[in-house]
Amino acid sequence: MRYLKPSSVEEAADLLESSQGMILAGGTDLCVYMAEGVVDPEALIDIGDLDAMRGIQAAKSDHGDVIRIGACTTIAEIATSEALPTCLRQGAQAVGSPQIRNLGTIGGNVCNASPCGDTLAPLLTLDARFVLRSSGGTRTVESGDFFTGPKQTVLGPGEILEFIEIPAASCARASAFRMIGNRKGQAISQVNAAVSLTIADGRMSDIRVAVGSVAPIPLRLTKLEGVLDGQPIDDVSLAAIREPVLEGIRPIDDVRSTATYRQEVTVSLVFDAWAECVGRASGEGECR
């Protein structure tokens, strides 16, 4: 197995195209797959040290003002960045353990595309866009279009996730994340949920709700969003959101939980995340 350390993302894309290699970012998922014998790549292309792919900063994109997150920014940096919306920080904080968060990257969490990835639902509610690099150039994919199945994405064979862009408008909304796992520490989500919204004059708008581990891919709950849009916050209750939440999800029984439990808990987590948003929303947004 060759170990390649490109000095730029362009070189990484060229190496990926010209080899049978795999991209190595933090390695917290890939090393497990290699140890399990699930993958045995001909080469590892280590992009973890590429400064251009690290960090969180304000930028201008074709779509306007954004917060740009380098794909190799560690989960720990995401979890502690004051520049990022609450739900994304909370989601990052829920990933694995401190050790995993210090190595793992947000790009890795996204590209691994596990339905239970804790940054995915937050990114969906923030209308994040993923900038993909290949030797032919870049293209931008909406987070809602990126995931196609468990551990499957639209990433082409020679493509690398270079940046994650969060529209400034998303940062102006209040947001929150909740998860539940099979234990309290170092848990894999049985269900996770993120909510992002704006409140003006006691009414909600710009609502995004996304959930993980309850379908083959992280899902937006558009039905629920429609039900809540424009409503006064006082009208929201557990009972009121129950049907629209359940209609949107397709949980299964597996080694980590049961479909029934996931259904019930999704309702609760969405409600709690919503309640936290409302508790904090003052129209000023969250990015500092």
Added chain:
Amino acid sequence: MAVIGKQTRKVDGLELITGQAKFTGDYRFPGMVYGAVKRAGVPAGRLTGVDAEAARAIQGVVDVLTAADIPGPNLIGVLPPFDQPLLAANEIRYAGESVALVIAETAEEARRAADAVSVSIEPYEPILTMDQALAPDARKIHETGNVTLSKKLIKGEIEPAFETADVIVEGTFETSFQEHAYLEPETVCAVPGRRFTLYASCQSPFHIRGHVAANLNAPASSVKVIQASTGGSFGGKDDVATEIGSLACIAAQRLNRPVMIAHERKESIIGSNLRHAARIRIKTGAMSDGKIVARQIHVLLDGGAYASESPFVTMKTLIHAAGPYRIENVAVESTSVYTNKTYCGAFRGFGVPQVTFASESQIDELAEKLGIDRLEIRRINGLRAGDPNATGQVYDQSVGLLETIEEIAKQPAGSEQTTDDRYVYGTGYASVAQGISNGAEGVDVTGASVQMSQDGSVLVGIGLTELGQGSRTVYALIAAEVLGVDVDSVSVRLVDTDAVHDSGPTVASRSTTVGGMAVHKAATEVRTSLVSMAALMFKTDQENIELRDGFAILKMDDSARIPIREVATAAYWTGFPVMNLAFSKAPDANFDDETHQGNVYIAYNYGTHRMDVRVDRRTGEVDVLNHFAAHDVGRVINPLGLEGQVEGASLMGFGLAHMERIRYADGIIQNANFADYAVPSIKDRIPTTTIAVEDPNPTGPFGAKGAGEPPVAAAAAVFANAIADAVGVRFTRLPITREDILDAVRGRDDG
């Protein structure tokens, strides 16, 4: 007491805290090669062929062994029937069964080559439940059938007693398989030579020595087992250590090279014993004043593919199922059965957690039915000194159950409860008794040596193992107390089968009690020499001498003192023996084999727990707000060690009760890793407060009784009772997961 009862640092802590301690996997020898086994991968079938051609072609592979390559009988087991092969020869009885051993230059090459071994198995329809195993026309997993052992306990006559009872409660309770999950996976390293040296992460080195020698077809004296630092065991490093220890020695003999076999985590779960799953039918009859008049209990234990310690666990459940109560009429039947799953054996608590959950759940049901306070019903029925227990054994002292109940009764009430209807609160109680020593499971002998050097330092040797539980510290404290020296001047040697005496297995909470007695006895002999010498030096009688603070002191004149080291030097040159090898033999168990009436254990540890919980009605999440664990330990030797045992065992019981479940699908374990098998993390810890009751035990050193196991059972049972109190629903299966709790909450709300 000079040192007994004082908070003492672990005497072997320094090397552990610095990372210098050598665990088996830390040894390196020139020319060392690594072994990995190929496992069957199917739960049942006939092995028709092993093709290792592809494996042998892999770079680094030096040897592949199958059953035909075992010089000896190719059998292991903790006790008769020895029914487990090192490598399967014909029958495949569980999916984790070892079929071939691959030896290679590196561990990774061995692992890869083991995967490349191809096995041909004609599969049978696997027997995956106890009901399937016990069906009249069931395929026999072993020639002897599918029942490993079935025994009865009969005290009094239950039928007339049930007829007179004012109330009767009946129920069936179930528990799941539990994994030991010690942090260090099983590891051995065999070094060949004129004699074999086996370094092992293990619990009972002499037991391993016997099996290794038998399977090598060599005398026991040709094998030396050294217990390396061992990263936890909890009952789990017996059978499996004999299995891989024997395999490593056989390979080392063939190759004349050192061989290391280290299990991966997955193998540690699927290829070594688990705690028995159990189904317990229990019926209790009582009078309206709360007095229990009869109990009838049927225990079924799923022992998996091999006997391992199933016979002993069967006996333990038989004797403990009726609980720590004075009941005149008891009938218990305990049966362990074979199934095509990972074999089950010893695991801290040894069957007592399973039956205690059933028994204590039903005690609460009885209290509710009778309208009697839950602690009061335990008070009414709890064993006192002089009461015959379920086997009719009477202790005239060290029966501290009632004191543990009173200690629990006087703990402060739980913290303030919110009025938020999202949460419900509950409090549970549970009592336990757990026999100390091998008892019904066999003869109980321990040998220990104590020697004092001329400089006054002390070396203790014993064949019982330190596994993290702090037994070395206990032995050091006992020797220091007897010899009047500082605990820091006592060393406890590693267990090396060449250098210490066979002390039996490190099991059954017997280290402190039985092992401690042997150390006490040996130290007392050395003390006699020192006192004799000091008397000569002071020109006085022996009764005027005491040993204290590192001096021989004249009792009538505290200033007249001679340093122990000078006494030791003089004793040596005078010819007084300053070394002694002593044996401690617990009184033999003596009971009727048909009824199990008689004297079984040298003592029992008694305990009562209280747990306060808060349950989230929306998610089933549980917060343990308080946990009080009171145990009659006879005498506290080291409070720090005792608390560590009670806290650790309690969290293990909590895991059994709430979080941990081995999940099978078609005979294959689905969650053989730490992501999906949920061992409690630090965020899941429970706030255990240890309360020691000291009712001295005449059969233990300074009155001490073991305490390592009993909290597991009590903590599991108290959790179930606390959750039942909070939710208002009786749970009959462990673990009681968040899913179960939420189901119950919703069922109750809907109803």
Added chain:
Amino acid sequence: MMIRFHCNGKPVQVDVEPNARVIDLLREDLGLTGTKEGCGRGECGACTILLDGKPVNACLLLVGKIVDREIVTIEGIAGEDGSLHPIQEAFLDTGAVQCGFCTPGMVLSAKALLDENGTPAVEAVEEALSGNLCRCTGYGKIVEGVLEASRRLTEGQDRGGG
């Protein structure tokens, strides 16, 4: 391939494959066996080391990633004179060590925490150690050990053995 990095304050140069795991480099090539392997999947924390001061799983870290970086293992935290680090002393005094297999990783996670936050609350201790499993202690005495170490470090004095 020749790899250079710092280990326990000293420069190290070693010829090793960059796709090897750091846990194997430490244990096999450098003889630093205090770093333990409990699962090999980043799920138990026994192999925790510090990489530029932050705790990471050495079983998930490839050698190619530590070039020119600073690693600290359990062998590197005692004083030059062999005196124990205050966290080590506190762990022994509070009974935080039983079998000792998780201990090196626990101590390093605790050190990373206390280096960053000298007076952590209980919740912060739990968060910092949430990637380190222990099956012996029930964790209570480990939390006590970290809090005791925090007190001793902030008092600027180590009372030593007990």
